[in-house]
Amino acid sequence: MVSNDVLRSALAHTLHASHFVALGARYEGKVRDCYMRSGKRLIVVTDRVSAFDRVLGTIPFKGQVLNQLAYWWFSKTADVVPNHVLSLPDPNVMECIECEPFAAEFVVRAYATGTTSTSLWTHYEKGSRVFCGHTLPEGLTKHQALPSPIVTPATKAPAGAHDESVSGEELVARGHMSRADFDAVSSLSLKLFARGAALAAERGLMLVDTKYEFGRRADGTIVVIDEVHTPDSSRYWDAASYVARIAGGQDPEALDKDYIRRYFLGLGYQGDGPVPAMTDDVRIEAARRYITAYERITGSSFEPNQQEPLSRIARALQRQEGAS
Ligand SMILES: Nc1ncnc2c1ncn2[C@@H]1O[C@H](COP(=O)(O)OP(=O)(O)OP(=O)(O)O)[C@@H](O)[C@H]1O
Numbered sequence: 001m002v003s004n005d006v007l008r009s010a011l012a013h014t015l016h017a018s019h020f021v022a023l024g025a026r027y028e029g030k031v032r033d034c035y036m037r038s039g040k041r042l043i044v045v046t047d048r049v050s051a052f053d054r055v056l057g058t059i060p061f062k063g064q065v066l067n068q069l070a071y072w073w074f075s076k077t078a079d080v081v082p083n084h085v086l087s088l089p090d091p092n093v094m095e096c097i098e099c100e101p102f103a104a105e106f107v108v109r110a111y112a113t114g115t116t117s118t119s120l121w122t123h124y125e126k127g128s129r130v131f132c133g134h135t136l137p138e139g140l141t142k143h144q145a146l147p148s149p150i151v152t153p154a155t156k157a158p159a160g161a162h163d164e165s166v167s168g169e170e171l172v173a174r175g176h177m178s179r180a181d182f183d184a185v186s187s188l189s190l191k192l193f194a195r196g197a198a199l200a201a202e203r204g205l206m207l208v209d210t211k212y213e214f215g216r217r218a219d220g221t222i223v224v225i226d227e228v229h230t231p232d233s234s235r236y237w238d239a240a241s242y243v244a245r246i247a248g249g250q251d252p253e254a255l256d257k258d259y260i261r262r263y264f265l266g267l268g269y270q271g272d273g274p275v276p277a278m279t280d281d282v283r284i285e286a287a288r289r290y291i292t293a294y295e296r297i298t299g300s301s302f303e304p305n306q307q308e309p310l311s312r313i314a315r316a317l318q319r320q321e322g323a324s
């Protein structure tokens with residue numbers, strides 16, 4: 001594990017935003033800065049952290065963790081589902097194939113859990129037995145496994161708005177995608193999830209739920225884009241303590257963004273109004289959790305790159321330009 005001193009000194013130069021004007025058209029997501037040029041997309045994974053569909057600040061090494069972890073998962077799933085990766089020119093940058101993204105996100109859920117208004121458990125607890133077109137059995141208890149993982153699509157809301165969970169039927173009826181594409185993407189989502197859950201299980205982790213994005217390459221192939229099975233897009237639980245914790249009425253031990261969410265909820269913040277500041281200690285603890293997730297999932301130690309990220313990325317991209 002990275003020492004506290006290294007985490008603390010990185011607080012001063014986290015990667016908040018990049019502006020590489022020479023790289024082509026720029027698009028800023030909540031976490032990633034994208035540069036599009038000649039069929040390629042350079043994704044700079046910043047240290048920004050988002051929850052409640054808002055950017056809440058930066059976490060040391062988060063961009064490096066997420067980028068390297070997404071790359072690890074793309075490599076481990078490429079035989080099941082093709083993806084958008086071309087190369088990793090810098091610890092924080094992924095060079096990808098530019099795709100035509102489907103106008104939806106594909107969430108796969110394997111457990112009856114969650115606390116927000118969009119969570120499966122929240123609906124179930126209120127008595128609803130249909131979630132995004134799936135009929136749920138009677139008698140589920142909180143955090144229990146579903147009979148099998150389900151695909152619950154969400155429409156992508158414009159910046160500032162919140163995504164909306166819908167059924168596949170609604171997605172098709174609203175013209176977001178064709179029935180054939182939806183069926184294809186659902187089946188790819190379940191294949192990715194099955195691989196993810198199997199590899200996580202080897203590391204003593206349960207893959208609880210995750211969000212995928214898919215797009216179409218220029219040649220028509222459907223590929224998974226963005227990120228796969230990172231702690232930002234996925235929830236993991238510790239398998240060893242799961243049974244005892246839920247038997248004792250506790251929540252499972254989670255390895256994900258819930259720490260940040262809980263911190264802000266504790267301050268009474270749920271995504272509306274001005275964003276409260278994170279303390280240094282909270283940012284360090286969040287970094288520790290992201291790094292722990294990396295190390296537990298991959299089984300390798302995380303090697304933080306302590307160079308100032310913006311100038312390092314600029315140099316890496318210049319080298320790449322020179323080479324191509
Ligand atoms: N290969 C790809 N081709 C086209 N778009 C992609 C590709 N990979 C990722 N993207 C898009 O790049 C953006 C990445 O930014 P980021 O993940 O920060 O966005 P976000 O905050 O999750 O969502 P939003 O785009 O709504 O702001 C997303 O809009 C994602 O859909």
Ligand SMILES: [Mg+2]
Pocket residue numbers: 029031226
């Ligand atoms: Mg995203």
